[in-house]
Amino acid sequence: MSSSSPRNSFRDTSPAGAPGRRRSRFTHRHLAQMASYNTTCPLRVVAHIDLDCFYAQAEMVRLGIPEDQPLAVQQWQGLIAVNYPARDFGIGRHCTVTEAKKLCPKLISQHVATWREGDVKWAYRPDAAANITTDKVSLDPYRLESRRILAVIRDHLPSHLQKVEKAGIDEVFVDLSAHVHAILLERFPELASPPPYDDPAEQLPMPPVSVLDWQADALVDLDEEHTEFDDPDWDDVAILIGSEIARSVRTAIRDKLRYTCAAGIAKNKMLSKLGSAHKKPNQQTVIRNRAIRHFLSGFKFTKIRNLGGKLGDEISQAFKTEQVGELAAVPVEQLKRKLGDDTGTWVYNTIRGIDLSEVNARTQLKSMLSAKSFRPDINSIDQATKWLRIFAADIFSRLVEEGVLENKRRPRAINLHHRQGGQTRSRQNAIPQGRQLDEETLFDLAKTLLNQISLDGHVWPCSNLSLSVGGFEEGITGNMGIGAFLIKGEEAQALKASSRASVAGDASDALHPAGKRRRIDDDGGGGGGGGGGIQRFFTRKQPSVGLGVDVRNNGGERLGNPPSLGTEMVSDGMMDSAHELSRGQSNRHRTPITDYMCRRCDASLDSSEAFQSHEDWHFAKDLQEEERVTPTFANLQSAAAASSGRTGLPKTGPAGTSAAGAASSSKRAGRPKKTERGQSKLNFG
Ligand code: TTP
Ligand code: CA
Ligand code: CA
Numbered sequence: 001m002s003s004s005s006p007r008n009s010f011r012d013t014s015p016a017g018a019p020g021r022r023r024s025r026f027t028h029r030h031l032a033q034m035a036s037y038n039t040t041c042p043l044r045v046v047a048h049i050d051l052d053c054f055y056a057q058a059e060m061v062r063l064g065i066p067e068d069q070p071l072a073v074q075q076w077q078g079l080i081a082v083n084y085p086a087r088d089f090g091i092g093r094h095c096t097v098t099e100a101k102k103l104c105p106k107l108i109s110q111h112v113a114t115w116r117e118g119d120v121k122w123a124y125r126p127d128a129a130a131n132i133t134t135d136k137v138s139l140d141p142y143r144l145e146s147r148r149i150l151a152v153i154r155d156h157l158p159s160h161l162q163k164v165e166k167a168g169i170d171e172v173f174v175d176l177s178a179h180v181h182a183i184l185l186e187r188f189p190e191l192a193s194p195p196p197y198d199d200p201a202e203q204l205p206m207p208p209v210s211v212l213d214w215q216a217d218a219l220v221d222l223d224e225e226h227t228e229f230d231d232p233d234w235d236d237v238a239i240l241i242g243s244e245i246a247r248s249v250r251t252a253i254r255d256k257l258r259y260t261c262a263a264g265i266a267k268n269k270m271l272s273k274l275g276s277a278h279k280k281p282n283q284q285t286v287i288r289n290r291a292i293r294h295f296l297s298g299f300k301f302t303k304i305r306n307l308g309g310k311l312g313d314e315i316s317q318a319f320k321t322e323q324v325g326e327l328a329a330v331p332v333e334q335l336k337r338k339l340g341d342d343t344g345t346w347v348y349n350t351i352r353g354i355d356l357s358e359v360n361a362r363t364q365l366k367s368m369l370s371a372k373s374f375r376p377d378i379n380s381i382d383q384a385t386k387w388l389r390i391f392a393a394d395i396f397s398r399l400v401e402e403g404v405l406e407n408k409r410r411p412r413a414i415n416l417h418h419r420q421g422g423q424t425r426s427r428q429n430a431i432p433q434g435r436q437l438d439e440e441t442l443f444d445l446a447k448t449l450l451n452q453i454s455l456d457g458h459v460w461p462c463s464n465l466s467l468s469v470g471g472f473e474e475g476i477t478g479n480m481g482i483g484a485f486l487i488k489g490e491e492a493q494a495l496k497a498s499s500r501a502s503v504a505g506d507a508s509d510a511l512h513p514a515g516k517r518r519r520i521d522d523d524g525g526g527g528g529g530g531g532g533g534i535q536r537f538f539t540r541k542q543p544s545v546g547l548g549v550d551v552r553n554n555g556g557e558r559l560g561n562p563p564s565l566g567t568e569m570v571s572d573g574m575m576d577s578a579h580e581l582s583r584g585q586s587n588r589h590r591t592p593i594t595d596y597m598c599r600r601c602d603a604s605l606d607s608s609e610a611f612q613s614h615e616d617w618h619f620a621k622d623l624q625e626e627e628r629v630t631p632t633f634a635n636l637q638s639a640a641a642a643s644s645g646r647t648g649l650p651k652t653g654p655a656g657t658s659a660a661g662a663a664s665s666s667k668r669a670g671r672p673k674k675t676e677r678g679q680s681k682l683n684f685g
Contacts, residue, residue, distance in 0.1 A: 010209040023203035026234045028195035034181035039356040045176040045242035048272035051261045052281035054170035055081035058145045059110045061258050071108040076132050084281050113138045115390045136372045156252045163361045175359035176242045183241050207237050216243050217283035220291040235289045243286050270355035292353040297325035324351045370394040371466030379460045391467035392443035411469035416449035419464035427452045
């Protein structure tokens with residue numbers, strides 16, 4: 001997009017040189033921080049973009065189905081995605097196909113594509129639902145669409161000013177800070193001049209605008225003590241520009257690929273994600289910094305990432321509330337006393353909308369997995385071999401997309417996991433380097449691993465098989481990638497250890513150096529640093545299958561499959577930072593395949609959201625530790641105060657519980673009544 005295109009979003013209705021204008025709350029340093037994606041920058045702008053009813057839209061686009069036609073995507077007898085017209089009939093993921101058809105007889109229920117035993121390619125088959133024993137779900141069509149969408153997003157943004165994180169099969173975070181920074185300097189040339197006295201701590205001039213023309217579909221109302229008569233400051237302007245960019249990205253996706261999506265625009269990942277979920281479908285929600293408190297205070301904190309589950313339970317018991325607004329009245333010291341220092345501080349910040357997690361511009365896969373749970377169990381090596389053929393074809397077709405034929409990237413390790421009732425066995429092997437990797441090679445390697453497993457004897461019946469590859473290596477040229485000679489530390493050990501046998505409990509041995517290994521029964525708040533560690537809140541599920549890769553259903557989102565569904569596992573590697581084979585994480589997955597595991601502390605998370613938020617917590621904690629001298633995180637209140645006016649959420653509890661709250665309440669008095677959102681004439685001078 002051209003950052004210089006004229007906009008009507010700003011109108012300066014101020015008399016020239018209006019007297020008594022205050023300076024901005026932001027400094028030249030804050031402005032400069034935008035360009036370097038500093039996560040503590042109070043002018044930061046992050047967007048979260050999430051496709052509407054993604055698999056359903058993919059089928060509608062593929063089949064050319066009119067937008068108002070109710071449609072659901074079926075997997076065996078269950079539904080895994082439901083379009084919005086079908087939702088109007090009360091149809092949801094919880095319905096079976098039969099129930100859904102009762103609710104809406106004209107519903108189109110399109111079964112997902114499947115691989116079929118003996119076939120070499122996945123296909124959409126009219127009889128798939130009846131063939132759960134011989135078919136395996138293929139999510140390739142959605143993965144491909146996901147890539148096309150990502151490509152449109154990246155093409156649309158200036159290549160040198162983009163930071164895009166694929167956060168799921170149908171969603172991305174985009175840190176727009178540097179892009180917005182460039183547009184700010186272009187539209188407001190006064191910002192480009194050096195600070196007075198060359199002092200970056202000097203405040204910026206106020207924006208020369210008195211009206212911001214928000215076109216957003218949903219603009220979250222301001223906090224009680226803010227009104228639309230308040231002057232906009234640079235954070236408002238920045239978020240407005242971010243909103244324009246998000247809108248133009250959505251338009252590009254719509255124009256080029258016909259998909260609609262929702263977006264949230266705010267100052268960090270957590271808020272932007274809550275924003276995109278706020279109004280669906282095909283809308284975008286803007287949460288200005290001055291609206292954060294209002295926005296969050298209406299939430300139950302259990303809806304916030306990582307505050308569901310055990311931690312949420314503990315908090316609600318300790319403080320007798322589930323409301324953010326009420327918890328916000330609890331002083332940080334009290335939170336720390338009950339929850340430990342780290343967690344107390346983290347909770348305190350999180351419910352105030354503070355989230356310093358970075359948008360990770362990683363979009364590359366770290367592992368791929370293809371798996372099948374058998375109903376009924378399979379009983380012979382012949383049957384298993386047929387599945388290995390499918391797994392090899394499935395994985396190879398994904399490797400081709402990743403550029404394996406051009407030697408852009410190739411995996412170095414292959415794993416096979418076998419489950420028999422409660423017992424699991426796994427074998428790993430190195431993938432020979434130095435010659436073109438092909439499907440046959442993968443198949444042969446898989447057969448070798450299966451043979452090794454079957455040497456154990458008593459391996460039938462088998463209830464689940466999964467094949468995975470990982471340890472990707474970049475840009476190999478020539479026959480023997482130089483990378484093969486440059487494998488470092490843990491990775492080297494992982495490869496050396498290849499082909500070593502492992503069974504259930506010690507499955508991690510084969511790929512992980514002893515120092516990094518964690519005991520499966522290690523329940524200690526270990527990673528969290530003792531009593532206060534957040535990890536203690538995450539349930540550890542008994543691991544059953546050892547495998548160091550991403551294990552998810554249906555493209556990696558949380559699962560809501562009816563119990564009768566065959567369990568399919570696929571990986572598109574989007575959570576793979578946590579599962580990278582070479583990183584020394586716990587080498588296992590667990591029977592309930594809904595789990596995510598943190599590579600740093602072994603915490604087990606039950607959704608991708610929880611996982612992300614858990615990673616964010618680590619990040620924030622690291623930051624806190626790095627900055628012990630001038631603590632940034634715990635004491636972010638000053639930064640937050642700069643960006644959101646002040647820190648505390650509105651006091652709903654006893655008076656005087658929060659200094660910030662007290663400060664704000666005095667300001668509240670005598671404010672004019674709220675006016676039309678965003679469009680109003682703003683008062684200044
Ligand atoms: P979501 O983004 O959670 O949901 P959605 O895109 O279908 O609907 P919304 O408009 O509310 O965002 O998931 C993205 C896709 O992931 C979804 O289309 C199908 C798949 N998925 C499953 O297969 N099983 C699940 O339990 C969930 C939550 C998603
Ligand atoms: Ca979605
Ligand atoms: Ca999603």
